[in-house]
Amino acid sequence: MDLIYTAAQTQFRAEVRDWLKAHIPAAPLPSFDTDAGFAAHREWEKTLAQGDFGMVTWPKEFGGRGCDLIDWLIFEEEYYRAGAPLRVNQNGIFLLGPTLMEYGTAAQKQRFISAMASGSEMWAQGWSEPGAGSDMAAIRCRADRDGDEFVINGQKIWSTRAVFADWVFCLLRTDPESSRHHGLSFILVPLDAPGVTVRPIPQLNGLPGFAEIFFDDVRVSDFNLIGEEGGGWAIAMATAGFERGLMLRSPARFQQASKRLVELYRQRQNDILDLSIEDSVVRCYMDAEAYALSTYQTASRLINNGAIGPESSCNKIFWSELDLSIHETAMSLLGAKAEIEPSSPDADQQLSNWLDGFLFAQSGPIYAGTNEIQRNIIAERMLGMPRR
Amino acid sequence: MNFTFNDDQLLFRDSVRDLLRNEVTAERIRQRWDSDSGVDSAALQSLVDLGLTAALVPEEQGGLGLNAVDFILIAEECGRAALPEPIVDSCLVATPMLVDADRALEGSDSRLGELLQAIASGDQTVLCGPSINPYINFAHSADYLLLPHGNEVHLVANDAVQLELQTSVDLSRRLSKVSWQPRSETCIARGEMGADLWRSTLNRGALANAAQLLGLSEAMVARSVQFATDREQFGRPIGVNQAVKHLLADCAVKAEFAKPAIYRAAYTVAVAPTRADWSVSHAKASAGDAARAASRNCTQVHGAMGYTWECDLHIWMKRAWTLDREWGDAGFHKNRIHEWLLQPNALLGPQYTFGRRHMGDAATPITSA
Numbered sequence: 030m031d032l033i034y035t036a037a038q039t040q041f042r043a044e045v046r047d048w049l050k051a052h053i054p055a056a057p058l059p060s061f062d063t064d065a066g067f068a069a070h071r072e073w074e075k076t077l078a079q080g081d082f083g084m085v086t087w088p089k090e091f092g093g094r095g096c097d098l099i100d101w102l103i104f105e106e107e108y109y110r111a112g113a114p115l116r117v118n119q120n121g122i123f124l125l126g127p128t129l130m131e132y133g134t135a136a137q138k139q140r141f142i143s144a145m146a147s148g149s150e151m152w153a154q155g156w157s158e159p160g161a162g163s164d165m166a167a168i169r170c171r172a173d174r175d176g177d178e179f180v181i182n183g184q185k186i187w188s189t190r191a192v193f194a195d196w197v198f199c200l201l202r203t204d205p206e207s208s209r210h211h212g213l214s215f216i217l218v219p220l221d222a223p224g225v226t227v228r229p230i231p232q233l234n235g236l237p238g239f240a241e242i243f244f245d246d247v248r249v250s251d252f253n254l255i256g257e258e259g260g261g262w263a264i265a266m267a268t269a270g271f272e273r274g275l276m277l278r279s280p281a282r283f284q285q286a287s288k289r290l291v292e293l294y295r296q297r298q299n300d301i302l303d304l305s306i307e308d309s310v311v312r313c314y315m316d317a318e319a320y321a322l323s324t325y326q327t328a329s330r331l332i333n334n335g336a337i338g339p340e341s342s343c344n345k346i347f348w349s350e351l352d353l354s355i356h357e358t359a360m361s362l363l364g365a366k367a368e369i370e371p372s373s374p375d376a377d378q379q380l381s382n383w384l385d386g387f388l389f390a391q392s393g394p395i396y397a398g399t400n401e402i403q404r405n406i407i408a409e410r411m412l413g414m415p416r417r
Numbered sequence: 418m419n420f421t422f423n424d425d426q427l428l429f430r431d432s433v434r435d436l437l438r439n440e441v442t443a444e445r446i447r448q449r450w451d452s453d454s455g456v457d458s459a460a461l462q463s464l465v466d467l468g469l470t471a472a473l474v475p476e477e478q479g480g481l482g483l484n485a486v487d488f489i490l491i492a493e494e495c496g497r498a499a500l501p502e503p504i505v506d507s508c509l510v511a512t513p514m515l516v517d518a519d520r521a522l523e524g525s526d527s528r529l530g531e532l533l534q535a536i537a538s539g540d541q542t543v544l545c546g547p548s549i550n551p552y553i554n555f556a557h558s559a560d561y562l563l564l565p566h567g568n569e570v571h572l573v574a575n576d577a578v579q580l581e582l583q584t585s586v587d588l589s590r591r592l593s594k595v596s597w598q599p600r601s602e603t604c605i606a607r608g609e610m611g612a613d614l615w616r617s618t619l620n621r622g623a624l625a626n627a628a629q630l631l632g633l634s635e636a637m638v639a640r641s642v643q644f645a646t647d648r649e650q651f652g653r654p655i656g657v658n659q660a661v662k663h664l665l666a667d668c669a670v671k672a673e674f675a676k677p678a679i680y681r682a683a684y685t686v687a688v689a690p691t692r693a694d695w696s697v698s699h700a701k702a703s704a705g706d707a708a709r710a711a712s713r714n715c716t717q718v719h720g721a722m723g724y725t726w727e728c729d730l731h732i733w734m735k736r737a738w739t740l741d742r743e744w745g746d747a748g749f750h751k752n753r754i755h756e757w758l759l760q761p762n763a764l765l766g767p768q769y770t771f772g773r774r775h776m777g778d779a780a781t782p783i784t785s786a
Binding site: 030031032033034035038042099105106107109110280281284285288291292294295298307308310311312314315316318319320321322323325326328329330332333335340343346347401403404405407408409411412413414415416417 | 665675
């Protein structure tokens with residue numbers, strides 16, 4: 030155990046810090062759930078790619094730097110510390126990217142990862158259906174093979190940013206005779222293909238962050254099939270593993286938010302009547318650090334040829350509940366001003382950030398597998414409790 | 418940067434775990450409850466044979482020269498076994514206090530070096546009674562006690578103190594209130610040196626309890642998983658019910674995130690024990706939280722059985738209740754964190770998880786407080 034950064038790691042941190050300082054947009058970008066905001070965030074992804082900072086852990090040939098996971102954590106720490114824009118292509122770079130690295134052919138990696146890393150193609154996720162939410166094996170949306178093509182018919186829902194994205198990665202039923210998790214395939218679909226209809230669903234903040242996607246005889250080449258036909262479930266589980274495990278929500282995000290919470294608490298300290306707030310602030314800061322420490326532990330283990338165990342299911346519960354606590358505590362500190370929308374004369378950047386974050390935090394315990402599903406996974410796979 | 422344990426540390430952990438599994442059963446713990454001393458000499462001797470008492474004694478005094486990181490997994494195992502003997506208190510807390518004192522005095526007080534040799538071989542034991550703990554556990558079994566008089570540290574022989582035994586809710590504990598008279602010849606440190614020694618010792622004590630609380634939590638959850646698998650109602654194991662699963666999953670999450678906080682605290686204590694307040698308080702508060710949740714939820718999973726004397730769960734549960742309040746309770750540790758968070762120069766933010774050293778200030782050892 031050695032909890033001191035090497036000279037190379039310190040040097041890398043300095044490089045990231047300097048680069049971000051020189052390149053971060055002067056004013057905060059508008060929400061990426063608007064046309065203008067999405068375009069601005071897409072530009073930012075291109076800027077990151079030009080600095081070779083799109084995804085530092087990826088190999089050089091795909092626009093990365095071949096960094097290890099400790100460097101990734103350092104990058105993320107500096108990224109959130111600097112207040113850089115949120116990653117609009119997170120479905121691509123955090124979920125599909127790692128999936129392709131593991132299951133894609135050389136040609137597929139060449140075709141899709143590079144475009145993802147350069148910021149030119151943005152991705153949405155197409156897994157949930159009206160009848161397949163937590164029970165994802167109930168997927169019905171079909172992809173029927175026709176020669177070297179698939180013909181897709183059906184519906185997907187709750188696809189984040191599909192309104193603006195270029196592509197969607199889907200889990201589709203390729204064997205019409207199959208049921209449950211058999212006969213599903215992992216297929217990439219361009220959202221501008223004939224027969225695709227994307228209908229926005231406004232989220233809690235009124236912006237079209239969700240979409241439902243309708244497929245009506247949509248034809249895609251079987252080049253877009255990842256892994257084996259009918260082997261999609263295992264690949265989707267691996268993708269979900271990245272989502273819940275390490276990549277999706279880096280600890281720095283919550284450490285920076287809890288730092289802002291402490292600053293807010295210092296400002297408001299003398300106006301607080303609810304004594305439990307003090308305890309909440311302490312807990313939030315501790316928990317954000319605990320999440321960081323846990324991630325460093327996992328990263329170190331992976332670097333030393335260990336594996337992510339079933340205990341990674343604990344992560345998703347922990348960070349999503351932490352995010353709620355941080356923002357609920359901030360709302361309590363802001364008191365009667367907490368509700369003020371950014372368009373109001375009395376609004377300022379601080380109020381807007383907290384309200385935005387508070388609304389978004391409500392979704393944390395739901396997306397990427399609800400926390401109830403996560404608790405089942407922990408109980409059954411980590412603790413070994415009986416399924417039935 | 419490498420946040421893992423090495424093979425030697427894991428191997429040491431495994432051999433202690435195996436030994437405790439065989440030697441420290443619930444039945445033998447209950448036998449201790451009925452004995453006068455509360456000690457199982459055979460179990461104790463096998464732990465000495467494995468090198469526990471020698472672990473943190475320097476090599477030149479016949480010890481193994483290990484540190485808090487090497488011992489932290491051992492402390493966790495002692496918690497998992499609900500080991501009654503105060504091995505962790507003597508090996509991870511009192512012994513390093515003597516080592517620190519001996520180093521600060523540059524060996525000028527020969528009593529300390531000799532005592533450390535006797536500790537390493539298992540011939541003598543020492544425990545300490547900081548002002549934060551009103552009672553000393555197993556004081557009657559120690560040859561020497563390290564006691565505070567203001568900032569002074571006194572090394573007092575067992576026959577120079579009066580002990581008033583108290584009965585704890587946890588019958589594995591043997592608490593004493595200690596009365597004694599400070600004398601100049603028993604004083605081994607004073608002033609700033611004494612204050613530093615007590616500060617380090619408080620951090621080591623809280624760390625030791627945090628690690629044991631983690632082991633206790635995991636042990637309670639493991640027992641409850643077994644119970645929920647065996648116990649049937651409505652024709653199937655009660656553990657298939659989500660309500661039961663989620664009670665235990667919540668405990669697992671808490672324990673999982675207390676873990677790295679405890680390991681960071683062990684590292685910080687090994688490197689700079691007087692400056693480990695933040696990391697130790699984080700570890701103790703989270704481990705206590707995990708242990709309280711496990712105590713409550715595991716009793717619930719056991720149903721009425723969990724409320725009986727016969728069910729072994731309370732061996733672990735009562736130990737968790739008491740260790741949570743010793744060496745500073747949750748309020749004490751959260752207050753230390755709170756005070757630190759409010760300091761204008763506190764190092765806050767994602768870049769400071771491991772202190773400020775990596776930002777080019779090479780002279781500052783890793784620490785947050």
